[in-house]
Amino acid sequence: MKKNAKNITLFALTWPIFIEILLHMLMGNADTLMLSQYSDESVAAVGVSNQILSLIIVMFGFVATGTAILVAQNLGAERKQAAGEISLISLLANLLFGILLSLSIWIFNEDLLLLMDLPKNLLTEASSYLNIVGGFAFIQALIMTAGAIIRSYGYTKDAMYITIGMNILNVIGNYLFIFGPFGVPVLGVEGVAYSTTISRLLGFVVLVIVLFKRVPDALPFKGLFKIPMKHLKDLLKIGIPSAGEHLSYNGSQMVITYFIAILGTEALTTKVYAQNLMMFIFLFSVAISQGTQILIGHMVGAQKIEEAYQRCIKSLKIAIFISVLMAILFSFLSTPLMKIFTSNQEIINLGCILIYLTIILEPGRSFNLVVINALRATGDVKFPVYMGILSMWGVSVTLSYLLGIHFGLGLIGIWISFIADEWLRGIIMLHRWKSRVWIRKTFIKNEDPIHLN
Template identity: 65%
Template sequence: MAQHQDKTKKNLTLFALTWPIFIEIFLHMLMGNADTLMLSQYDDNAVAAVGVSNQIMSVIIVMFGFVATGTTILIAQYIGARRDLEASRIAVVSLAANLVFGILLSAVLFFSGPSILRGMNLPPELMDTALMYLRIVGGFAFVQALIMTAGAVIKSHGFTRDAMWITLGMNVLNVVGNYLFIFGPMGFPELGATGVAISTAASRTLGLAVLVVILYKRVNGELPFSFIFKAFPKTELKQLMKIGVPSAGEHLSYNISQVVITMFIASMGTVELTTRVYTTNIMMFAFLFAIAIGQGTQIIVGHLVGEGKFEEAYRRCMRSLWIGLWVTLGAAGLFAAFRVQLLSIFTDNPDIIQLGGILLLLTVILEPGRTFNLIVINCLRAGGDVRYPVYIGILSMWGVSVTISYTAGLLLGLGLVGVWFSFIADEWLRGLLMLKRWKGRQWQNMSFVREEDRKKA
């Protein structure tokens, strides 16, 4: 056990942790873009329908994330404090909890899909396609819940490369499945968006199977699965809820606000809705670097806080923030410069290309603000400060982003440009407030591993 732990600690450098996370997230995004790109050759309406369904799925995935986030932070701090038993129990309880939660939400998506889509003001011509996609992908949502949780356990122990390779395999399977079911070669049926849904669900299921094998190989000796059958894990669940619910609250608020904004955009028309999907898919690659740096930094800060090395944790966050800002700004500038060429990959509709080009120019201002949130908020959570980001997030997302989207986008007639102005204001306001909070160092008194526990370990 000690040998495994020492090996994990030696590998806890930002680069060693971040590059596999970067590739993993890149592949996740590539999977979504592969769906969009391949569907765009089939039908623009299918792209819009799948985009709305995926907006709903993003909310569900965030709800799974409250367990995964709590798992990552607790295991990182316990490993840093050399409390292996508590770390292993958290891992087991989190897997069981997200399995039950995932099955319940899968049932909700499958049976309540029509009501959910109607509530989003989806145009009637998109309803059948969106519903079929939502029922297939949503019905297998519990698979994604387990993938997120098992991945959190593995990455908290320092094995970020494993998650990367599994994601690569899922991508390959997904692209092959898309090709077979969208275009129907070799006698396969042409199923369009339904085929994309089948391919997505199948690739995730196979990916989970491999992830279980990796989990058994890497950390099985530290995962006492019999523990959850002996007594109700009240203490562990309470810890997960204490961290995970506030942490996921910020993500959940963001995604629900995005659903509301999507409703505004849907009322603008199919062109605007499709433009948002294409532009967002391109923008994801601009903030990919910040996401990877934020997740890698969270693991390192969690370990350092668990060890009581607060000054090292503080400096690590600030260095990561500057790296993320410069890299993200460069990526956003590059995408803005080649905006027409990038959008032309997805569509030849001149209205979509023109509008999407304006949004990509605004992205140069938007993405640095988002970087503050992606990196500093992860550090605050890793330090134990999980409530403040939620309070500020809810106020800003709804008071700034949703309000300005409606006012500028619909009432003032600025459309998607007005919506993008709201995103800029929201991300920068929250980002600067999070930086101020980190510099205030209140998180140093919020560690989940108390000082007396570290001395005892």
């Protein structure tokens, strides 16, 4: 391996990840922004469809998460063959799982949307989008896995460049199908779905080509049938609990979206616009957390426990500082930013209040993003799931209904519930890290690439 924990810095890992996540977000925002010129109703339809797709993507993430951690730890321990075997089996596992979920979405897409209590006038567009993007969701499963492999080997720039290409293709496709230049048929939501799917397919093809070029032994197809089943078991031991935390979060968000749907289409649209802007605030923390996870994985593999401990604390401080700074900046610019999406003054006013509340929300989110990823990197994956389920459902969902619906505070009450959830979980996760309980889960024996309790 050309790169290891000694010559990879947090900044070198993080800035390409930051650009990549930014571009992924821009991909979604390009859909929203360009559709907002077409119809506010279309924005709401795609927003609800994407809520369902987010839940599906989390299901794919359990293999990708396990892959990133196991590959990083084995590379840190100089076990390159095991890292390659894990990479290959994870791609095949997520392909099969992705096809299964894609078929499920294609068959049950309208039933899923009706479960969200989607307004009838939005059903046709939402179903069309979910049918196309969801039907080919297995492509996203492969992208997530291949991307996790490339980043764990330290080639974060390559993943970034591929995402740039995917974004360019997506925006061009959106423009063609929404605005219909050169006689191209105007397909609206359906066209956006085609554009998203095609750009993802091409992106995955390039990812695989780059992976073979950078790390020729990363996918040992010749030894496919000799790969120990233990690798798959280890993937599941890490991945399933990790996905459980994300699954709980997205499941709770679906329930909360159902509450917002009760408030009406305008509330749904406001949520979509506000959260699109908020993503640009916390993407710094996401990038830092992913870079930190890779570093800690390598450090744990090399049994540099104290370095791993300090790395998490330093990364957390950086993430909190940047997230607060960005939240304040976006609050000052909230009105012109909301006007980019809509001219509806009620949506603008409410959206601005939600962005103001992010000044309190985002530091709490930083705790969860950085510390939970650090815990995962060590193999301590179950505790965040247990705490996440308790807080997300006991605090976020419960308070969303009480404040937002029962007491009539609407989206403001729901945002307050988000704040309470993020801060409670964040403080608990930091205490877990400082307790150093995770140390006993990180020891790697000579014969065993990773030990998991």
